[in-house]
Amino acid sequence: MLKIGLTGGIGAGKSEVSRLFAAHGAVIVDSDVIAREVVAPGTDGLAAVVAEFGPGVLREDGSLDRPALGAVVFADPERLKALNAIVHPLVRTRSAELEAAAAPDAVVVHDVPLLAENGLAPLFDLVVVVDAADDVRLDRLVRLRGMAEEEARARMAAQASRDGRLAIADLVIDNGGGLAELEARVAEVWAELVRRAAA
Structure with a gap:
């Protein structure tokens, strides 16, 4: 591989x-796609994001309001670090699972x-x-x-x-x-x- x-x-x-x-x-392992999966409604990732950033980052349907969250984190490097500390470990774990499922060659x-x-x-x-x-x-x-x-x-x-x-x-x-x-x-x-x- x-x-x-x-x-x-x-x-x-x-x-x-x-x-x-x-x-x-x-075999594509797309971090952006996985980053969306790990904060989908009902996931531990989304719960952690809401705990950190408050319910203002949710849409009415309970999904993540990406523009609202983006407005917060892209304006403040410390808030971006906090978001990355939640999402990146989840993305790494899922990426490793997808890689492990790929053929040896x-x-x-x-x-x-x-x-x-x-x-x-x-x-x-x-x-x-x-x-x-x-x-x-x-x-x-x-x-x-x-x-x-x-x-x-x-x-x-x-x-x-x-x-x-x-x-x-x-x-x-x-x-x-x-x-x-x-x-x-x-x-x-x-x-x-x-x-x-x-x-």
């Missing part, structure tokens, strides 16, 4: 790369948005960073996701710098161009990962 850490700054296109890897046959791609920020590179055989210039990422967040520019800049600033991410990369996927270029680069990197998994 080859364990890959896949990361990239918000707006870089990591989710698209993850989807392309899955199409090539990767699998390429397991852990899709981890905050891999650089949390110093997780040593946990993986290789780190793949999806990269795009900051101005390209900002444009995508505003134009494609409909974020206000100020919010997009704040989200970007809350993450590791581009240089910080590139410093931990074993392989880089440049996503500054179009989809056809991205697909070609992902295919190249996938061939390399398969070669390394076989070795």
